[in-house]
Amino acid sequence: MSAVWRASYAAVRRRRLQTFVIGLVVLCSTTTTLLGLGLLTAASAPFDEAFSRHRGAHAVASFDTAKASPEQLADTARRPGVVAAAGPFGQTVLEMPEDWLWMSAGSLSVVGRADPAGPVDRIRLLEGRWATAPGEIVVNWPVDGTPGPDRLGTRLTARGAPTLTVVGFATSTSKSAGAWVSPEQMDRLAPTTAQMLYRFTDAATEQELRTGLTAATAELPAGSLTTAQSHLTLKRAFSAQADAYLPFMTLFGVLGLLVSVLIVGNVVSSAVVSGHRHVGVLKSLGYTPNQVVAVYLAMVSFPAVIGCAIGTLVGNAAAGPILKAAFSGIETGSASIGIGWWPSAVCLVGMPAMVAVAALIPASRAHRLPAAQALTAGSAPRAGRGLRLQRRLGRSRLARPVSLGLGQPTARPGRSLLTMAAIVLGVATVTLTTGLTSTMVAYGDMRTSEGATRIDIQADTSALRQDAAQPGDGQTERRLLSLPGADRVTARALTKVHLAGYTQTVFADFYRGDTRDLAAEIVKGHWPADVGEAAAGPAFLAQHGLSVGDRVTIRLNGRQAPLTIVGELMEGNAKALAADWQSLTRLDPTVRATEYTVRLAPGADARHYIESVEAADPALRPALGHSDSPATTAVVGFASVFTVLLTSAAALGVFNTVLLTVRERRRDLGMLKSIGMTPRQVMVMTVSSVAALGAIGGLVGIPLGIAAHRLVVDHVGVITFPESMKQVWHLPQLAALVLAGVTIAVLGALAPARSAARLPVSEALHNE
Template structure:
């Protein structure tokens, strides 16, 4: 075994460049694969573990207390298919009219429970204690990290209700409420609903869960069920944004693995072909065929292990911020969103295994090669097919350097095809990133207007700012009078309770020229009536809704039945859009918190900003920037992966050209001896890869376009309109076709110049 290791170590020293290429390829693949696996694991595993630990409710059902009694609701717990149930609990919706703790004014769903335990939805108390007396309240803490202990003892006041003092913070993976009080305190809040929590014996699919809920509620009075929230909706809410990133990360991970396989196979195949004499010598001095194969596999194991370890370390370092971005704004509860240790084990063991299996196929060629044939072959033998092609090309009017270079790929067709495949994947990545960048830039310009848009915030005392002196109508009148202003849109918002859900949602009300500065509508249309709303894909996914579905918004005893008439390109995962007339019905006291001021094309944005700030000390104008963190993250990662994969593809070309020049040292010496100049050597060498690079580029473009369409259709947090997906045009495609040539030429330049500097005497002396 020591002889095998000594021979492989010597082979590593002789092939430092190939060793570096393999190590870099494996490192890049390790990073992308680890990130994709981290997202895949975090999208479901942490939620399911935390949900099971709390015995979360498969269904949280709200009932109208005026239509069904608590006794009849309690009897539903004994129906077929129910594994466990808790309740009925009194459920009230109270309104907090001003900012409190970390939240803005709006509705708060409060449920009366005697303790946090029970057969279903066992709450985890984070800080403080459970509510045991009148006027005490436990708040739900929905996000990771712990609440500030200084918030304990704060009072929340609601009109027509006694003040409630915060005595603790708890977490519910079922999102059954915003807060909990004692059952006696809940009755003092005049609840209109009762809540039941169910766990079923079988809840493997949404259809089965709906059937279970229908069976449990069968026989109750019509209209008794006011809303339902189920396990699958909660799980979608948890993983919706991460699953939007998953296709992107997975695709780049697969591309990285494919490039790794191609280049590793190419390197080992080239090492075997160019090392015929070395193989023959090893066998002649007593190495068995298996030991020869072991030499080549051990030669690969050094850069592979180093690349895997470094790639796993880099992936571990950046996986936490990537997961933080993927789960930003998500209510994670007690779920710990992080990459599991098993992912690192999979990468550390899986990638080296894949690389060695890839290398085994060409290494077996050395296993079968007889010693006498290997020694007699010397340098790699010529190929008749390549010579025939070169003879035919020599009969054309092409310069001799070009004809010789164009014929070289036919001498090693297998090696040429592997190199072309690596270049094609590089062009695929470049095409994909070009399309993603075009789509995201088009999205970033939405609503910006040719002259720009000012986002004018309205100060408030609760936010520690100076409130406006002027009224809403006067502010809008003066904004429209500013030179260069084209349109003005007012936005107010409130928090409301969504029927059947324990949490609350933000409702944005718009007045004015909304279409000029709004998110584009991808499906349906923008709300026009008081009973119409629209939301982004994240909101719809997290709440299990779709365009055409109906729900009810509740606030301060007012109820507004609404229909989702449109899906926006993007929107806050917890917010929906409504009209100003809906504001008059649901939250008439909600005042504008900002104005969106679109400027005319020739307007001076800085002058307009100064003029707006002078209207009232409570106005805070800022020039609206295009894009957002999510789209910037996508483009950033896509660009990084494109540079890495393109560099790796170029290194694959570099390796191929290096092998070719080493094999053809004698031919190069002969060509130089009959008058070929160094410049002609460079031209011949570069031409040998430029043609295959062009073909690979033409093959990679449709693959990149298909990958772009796949990604933009499955980014969960944005739904791009068709106009933003159609980003490829003829000049772009022509430039992308040359990307394959550029990658190939960049990879070939260094070994081509090295070959050009070879002296005739040195080459013939070696022969």
């Protein structure tokens, strides 16, 4: 075995460039694969782990206490299929009149629990202590971190309820409540509903959950069950944004693997072909055929292991910011977002194994090659290969260096096909990225309203309440519109409402004024323009099982209003819906606008307008608006990084091919230079040998990239693109993409071509 290692080590030292190419390609592929696997596991594993650790509820159910007694509810815990249950807990909804603890005004679901422990939904206390006496409340803090201990002691005042002091912050994996109080405090709030938390024997699908909940509540009076929240809905909400990035992350990972297989196979095949004499020498020295194969496998495994190890480190380092972008704005609760250990293990084991398998087929040629033939054959192509095409090209009007170069790929057809396949994947990657960027740019242009400057103005609602002399919303809108430079004004009121049939509260945006910009974001249906109409983004509709035409009921301040979903937005908060202001006046006419959006006329001075707003009303806080979408930034950023990685890998494959060709043709190059070929003509010939492969690769790679683009944009779950934003391909752009294949080929061939041009004639012919 030591002889195999010595020969392998000598081959690695002799073929430093090939070793470097293999290591770099494996590094790039490992990085892309690790990021794809990391996002895949982060989209589900953290939720599952946290749900299991904290005994999350498969179903959070609310019951009407006027129809079902506490004793009847407690008996449901002993029904068939129920593994564990907690409750009944008193439950009510408090109406918060203003923003509190950085949270929006509106409905707050409160549950009375004696302690955070229990057989189901164990609450994780983040800060402070549990509420044990009347007048105390523990607030659910669903995002990462806590607001800090200095926020303990904050006093919350709800409509028609006593003042409550915040004594702790906690989080629930089951999202069972927005806050918790002691049972004694809940009794004083006079709840009309009770909460039960269930874990079932079978709860992997919605059908199994419905079956389990039906069996548990079968003996209760009809109509006593008012709402039921599934843990599967929470899981979908947890991974919705990350899932939107999975299609193209997976696609880039697959492309990276294919490029690695092609280039490694090409490198090893070329090493065997160009090293016939080396194979013969090894066999003549007593190496068995299996040992010769082992030499070549060890030769590629050494850089593969190093490249894989470095790629794993790079992938883990890059995973932090990528996961942060993928889970930005998501209520992670007690789930710890991380890449996990198994993607790294899969890459560390799988990538070297893949390289070894890719090398095994060409290395088997060395196994079959007789020693005598290997010593006498040399490394030149077989006589006559490609001569017919060479003669035809020679009779053409092409310059002789170009005709000689275009005929070279036919001398090594297998090597040329592998090289062209790598270029095809590189062009497909560039095409995919170009399409994604064009789609996202079109989406961003739509959001900027034809380039008009946007001013976002926050209203200080607390100041407005303290000063009755402050103008009403209508007066504020007219004042903002009257200031120099204003073109359109839209008012928005944000509040939390209860959605009938769901335990969690949702955000409701109510709009008034000029909503043309908002209406332009509708991809299905129309913008809500009348009382009882609403619109929502694809994530909200998917997580709540809704579509355009469905009806929902929202509750606020003890009142309720039916809403019909009349439009689907291109993009929207997964926990928010939009409605017309008239719907808000039916629920709470006292709610005031929290934000105004002003579109300035073309050429208006944004800085001057902001100063005018500040001078006109101190309760308004204007700022220059930004239309950047996190999804846009993330998709374009990820795609650009992976494009650089994969096109670099494809160019390295071309580099390796041309380098081997130059080494094999040293004698031919010397003879051509001896009869008058200039260094510049040598470069032209060498570059021409792969330029044709690049052009063909461009023509083949473009349709593959277009198909991949359509696959990705149709599955970005956080955005629904209209057809106009998917049709981004135009003739000049396609022509440029064909040139991308040529560019990849030329860039890869440039360095070996310069080396060939500088080759001294005497050195090339010293053995003749």
